[in-house]
Amino acid sequence: MKKIIPAYVRVPLIFAIVMGALEYFIDSGDKPAFIKYPMVALFLGVFLFLLIAIEIVVDAVDKVTYSLLSEEQKKQLAEAQSVSFADSKLMKLLTRSKDIEHEADVMLDHDYDGIKELDNVLPPWWVGLFYACIVFAVVYLVRFHVIGDYNQEEEFIAEMEQKDKEVQEYLKTAPDLMTKDKVTLLTDAASLAEGANIFKTNCVACHRPDAGGAIGPNLTDKYWILGGGIKNVFNTITEGGRSGKGMVAWKETLKPTEIQKVASYVLSLQGSNPKDPKPSEGEEWVEEGAAPAVSAAPVDSTATATVVVDSLKTE
Numbered sequence: 392m393k394k395i396i397p398a399y400v401r402v403p404l405i406f407a408i409v410m411g412a413l414e415y416f417i418d419s420g421d422k423p424a425f426i427k428y429p430m431v432a433l434f435l436g437v438f439l440f441l442l443i444a445i446e447i448v449v450d451a452v453d454k455v456t457y458s459l460l461s462e463e464q465k466k467q468l469a470e471a472q473s474v475s476f477a478d479s480k481l482m483k484l485l486t487r488s489k490d491i492e493h494e495a496d497v498m499l500d501h502d503y504d505g506i507k508e509l510d511n512v513l514p515p516w517w518v519g520l521f522y523a524c525i526v527f528a529v530v531y532l533v534r535f536h537v538i539g540d541y542n543q544e545e546e547f548i549a550e551m552e553q554k555d556k557e558v559q560e561y562l563k564t565a566p567d568l569m570t571k572d573k574v575t576l577l578t579d580a581a582s583l584a585e586g587a588n589i590f591k592t593n594c595v596a597c598h599r600p601d602a603g604g605a606i607g608p609n610l611t612d613k614y615w616i617l618g619g620g621i622k623n624v625f626n627t628i629t630e631g632g633r634s635g636k637g638m639v640a641w642k643e644t645l646k647p648t649e650i651q652k653v654a655s656y657v658l659s660l661q662g663s664n665p666k667d668p669k670p671s672e673g674e675e676w677v678e679e680g681a682a683p684a685v686s687a688a689p690v691d692s693t694a695t696a697t698v699v700v701d702s703l704k705t706e
């Protein structure tokens with residue numbers, strides 16, 4: 392059998408096709424499948440090993456068979472293998488060129504200093520392509536210039552709408568893309584319990600287990616330095632407090648959904664009146680739409696002082 396593709400092309404090619412197919416069919420997110428799933432890497436390794444092993448075995452068998460052939464058979468084999476692609480039936484079909492023996496039939500009588508010209512027919516592959524182009528051009532002309540099916544602008548708009556829809560679909564099932572604008576206050580017990588756990592692990596050192604405040608401010612009162620309400624609290628925890636204050640951006644450590652839970656937990660502590668709370672800091676937060684509170688000033692006078700000092704520091 393004549394081998395058209397040599398082994399050093401065949402093996403990488405088959406391997407690449409199989410690997411590509413795996414990447415295509417296995418949904419592995421933004422990481423390649425063979426990194427995300429070690430089993431895939433193992434499979435690919437074994438597969439490559441087998442491919443090479445098969446090549447070696449087949450080659451060895453070929454060699455043994457060849458050495459068993461008689462001189463006559465060896466000659467025949469060499470002849471069969473010397474048939475090149477240019478002489479093949481397929482090539483004939485595509486070009487309809489004349490054999491060298493019959494070239495005289497299509498020879499023109501032009502003679503340029505011994506250089507002669509053949510009048511071969513146009514290769515069928517070329518003619519076919521040419522007619523296909525004409526058909527395409529007619530269909531295109533009628534569809535877009537006569538009927539006016541759609542223009543580029545409409546195509547662009549439709550594609551953008553489609554993508555927008557896909558993005559919306561994606562966001563629905565990707566809760567970890569929680570953002571400041573999307574975040575909502577969670578009130579279910581399970582989420583709050585998880586929030587409490589996150590708080591216990593990460594936040595009590597500065598805010599105290601009862602959130603009454605130590606290094607960080609009291610989180611149980613109505614006064615907020617950086618704004619109250621789920622959106623602001625979520626944002627503060629995500630992005631951190633004012634620089635140099637000690638409240639880091641927790642987005643490096645916590646997932647957005649975890650931040651949502653701990654923010655909801657923090658807000659569930661509103662009005663819990665822990666013992667010896669840190670004096671209120673910041674301004675009283677009034678939920679949008681709610682009636683403004685009557686007394687806007689913090690009760691504790693030291694708190695007012697802190698606010699002044701704090702706002703001086705930021706300047």
Ligand code: HEC
Pocket residue numbers: 589590593594595596597598606607608610614615616617618624627628631632633634636637638639641653654657672673
């Ligand atoms: C290293 C100490 C420290 C840790 C740990 C810490 N905080 Fe803070 N936190 C602070 C400080 C200090 C501030 C005040 C920031 C400012 O003034 O800008 C603050 C402010 C806040 C605020 C805003 C309060 C307001 O009045 O606007 C919230 C909400 C908050 N922290 C929640 C958390 C949560 C939730 C965690 C745990 C994930 C946490 N903090 C962990 C020190 C800390």
